[in-house]
Amino acid sequence: MKIRAGRTVPLRSYGVIGDGRTIALIAEDGGVDWLPVPGMDTTPVFARLLDAHDGGAIELAPVEDFTVSRRYIDGTNVLETTFTTASGVAVLTDALVTGIAGRLPWTEIARRVDGTSGSVRFRWRVAPGTCLSTASPWKQATTHGPVIRVDGVTIAVRGVEHGPRGGGDAAFAGSFTTEKGSRHVITVVGTSNEPLHLPDASNVDRGIDRTIENWQFWSREFSYDGPWSLDVHRSALALKLLIYSPTGAIAAAGTTSLPENPRGGKNWDYRFAWVRDVAYTLHALIRFGLREETHAAVAWLLTTIRQNGPELHIFYRLDGSLPSGVTKHDAPGWNGAGPVVTGNPARGQLQLGVYGDLFDVMRLYVSAGNVLDAETGRLLASVADRACDAWRQRDAGMWELEDEQHYTSSKMGCWQALDAAVELCERGQIPGDSARWSAEREHIREWIEANCWSEDMQSYVAYPGSDELDASVLLHGPSGFDRGDRMSSTIDALHQELGRGPLLYRYSGAEAEEGAFVACSFWLASALACVGRTEESVAQMEAMIALSNDVGIFSEMIDPDDLSFLGNLPQALSHLALVNAAITIEELAGLD
Incomplete structure (x- = not known):
């Protein structure tokens, strides 16, 4: 295995590191192939x-052929x-360095190589790119050594025994x-539109050890001793990278832009915060006893809704502002499977399920022993009133489809919202008379039972009058809408039509467009537990956990034929579905 210009590696090859602000994707061959700054x-x-x-x-690998093993x-x-290699063994440790007080105010990726046996010759190269064909990098001499500038970003390299050897007018390079x-240590530091701190190389070496200690301190606060604890903990660490x-x-x-289909076309930017992901994450954070992250997520969500209200949006930018339009970039994409885009076209869609997501967040937060402030209570009461009317509209559904319909899972989400609103009102957390919310909740249930169930198929259908199926209804076993015979037979229908082994496609016809959806496959495990089919639930979990890559990372989708990864990664929804399935099975089946 050798680094070569223009090589493409499987998406399964990537491990991920991060510092709380950005992430880096590192291939098995040592290449850092993705790192936004800051x-x-x-x-x-x-x-x-x-x-x-x-x-x-950022390239770093032995000169001669090598084999690789990895772990976190x-x-x-x-x-x-x-x-x-044939001549020796060396260990590379990669960290996005954190400081004594937490995240550093600059980006610092440190790569430490320790010789274990024999001798291994390494080459390295740090070559900033064109920012998706929008800028040209150039090297500039300074009194403290050369830096590379591109589109407001300043990059420098420092090291210990790293053997710098120039690199030309737009890169740094060397060997040892x-x-x-x-x-040997190679450190790449960067800032965007601000001065650049140049760290002392020996401090960086200590910084790697400090970063290890910081992560381990966080992990000691993590509380979960249920089934699949190692896999749940690894998924929690992956989710922490996305906070x-x-x-x-x-x-x-x-x-962004990693294809859901290897031929390209379905390429989206997922570097935004979906309300649904906050809801699913909160369940995990509360269960794990992570108070700071729980409160930060809730506070961010409520502040963002107030600033951009009164209507709910399905997702927001990470800084809390509303997303703008979609920009297509002149770049080929992964393995040539374009387009490459920033922005997401779903930003203006109506998705009724967001009401259920928001209220699930609030109910979980209160159930964990927290109290809502008066302003939040009034906000939620007004949103519940809107949900009483909005549920009757067609929407784009959870899957953000162009075909607007009365999607079953969207109606179930509105039921979930009003069910939580009634409970929060009864607990004195939100003001008002819950009688309307209670009555409308029952109207929604009656409408779903009358219009969204197919006797012929013995399943909930995607929308009334359709013979298509939608795996997102599986979410409403855990939500409490249905944990009975109808949900159980729906599970069987979904597995028969959309299942490929343990993997599940999102909806009817998706097989022709994309890979199987990892989260749906874990939702299946959760729903099986909810209807009392524990042995099947456990078997589904075991089969799905085995499909992660070598270091426990999941992408958005998996091709059932060759088990290759598809879609963006690490994918929060995939790891959240694993975590919440484990929690659900533990709570309902009493496993340990």
Whole structure:
């Protein structure tokens, strides 16, 4: 295995590191192929993932052929890669460095190589890209050494025994040889439109150890000893990478434009915060005893809704503002499967399920022992009133489809919202008379039972009058809408039509357009537990957990034929579905 210009690696190859503001994707061959600076939603200065020739990367690998084994250091998001060659063994430790007080005010990726046995010659290269064909990088001399500038970003390289050897007018490069007991460190630092701190190389070495300690301290606060605890903890760490610490927002994924179909076309930007992801994340955060992240997510959501109201939006930017339009970039995309875009076209859609997502957040938060403020109570009361009317409208559904219909799962989401509103009112958390909410909740249930159930198919259908199926109804076993015979037979119908082994497609016809949806496959496990089919639920969980990559990361979709990853990664919804399925099975089946 060798680094080569323009190479494409499978999406399964990527491990992920982060610092609470941005993330880096690292391939098995040591290439950092994705790193936005300073935040994960900014235009990436290292983006070989989407532009093999001009995207930019941080390369580090042995000169001779090698094999690789990888792991995360226990309890951390620090990645360790062991390179074995004919001449020796060396271990690479990769960290996005954090400081004594938490996240650093600049981006600092540190790469430490320790010689284990024999000798291994390494080459490295730091080559910022064209920011998706919008800027040209150039190297500039300064009194403290050269830097590279591109589109407001300033990049510098520091190191310990890293053997710098120039690199030309738009890159840094060098080489070194490890011996048993040797240590070499390469550090890439960057800022955007602000001065650049140049760290002392020896401090960076200590910073890697400090970052390991910081992650392990966080993990010690993590509380979960139920089934699949190692997998749940790894997914929690993956989710932590997607929590944008400056605001508390939770990104749906860390990348844009990775195709849901290997031929391209269905390429979206998921570096936004969906209300639904906040709802699902909160369930996990509360269960894990992570108070700070829980409150930060709730506070961000409520502040953002107030600032951009009165209507709910389905997602927001990580800074809490509303998304703008979609920009298409002149870049080839992963493996040539374009387009490459920033922005998401679903921003203006009506999705009624967002009402259920919001109220689920608030009910969980209160159930965990917290109290809502008066302004939030009034806000929620007004949203409940709107849900009483809005549920009768057609919408785009959870899957953000262009075909607006009376989607079954959207109506179930409105039922969930009003069910939670009634409970919150009875607890004295939101003002008003809940009689209307209670009555309308029952009207929704009656409407769903009369219009969205097919006797012939013995299943809830995607929308009235349709013979199509929609896996998102599985969410409403855990929501409490249906944990009986109808949900059980719907599970069977969904598995028969949409299932491929343990994997499940999102809806009828999706197989022709995209891979199987990881989250749906874990939702199936949750729904099975909700209807009392525990053995099947456990088997489904075991089969799905086995489909992660070698370091426990999931993308959005998996191709059932060859199990290759598709879509953006790491995908919050995939890891959330794993976590919440484990919690649901533990709570309902009493497993340990």
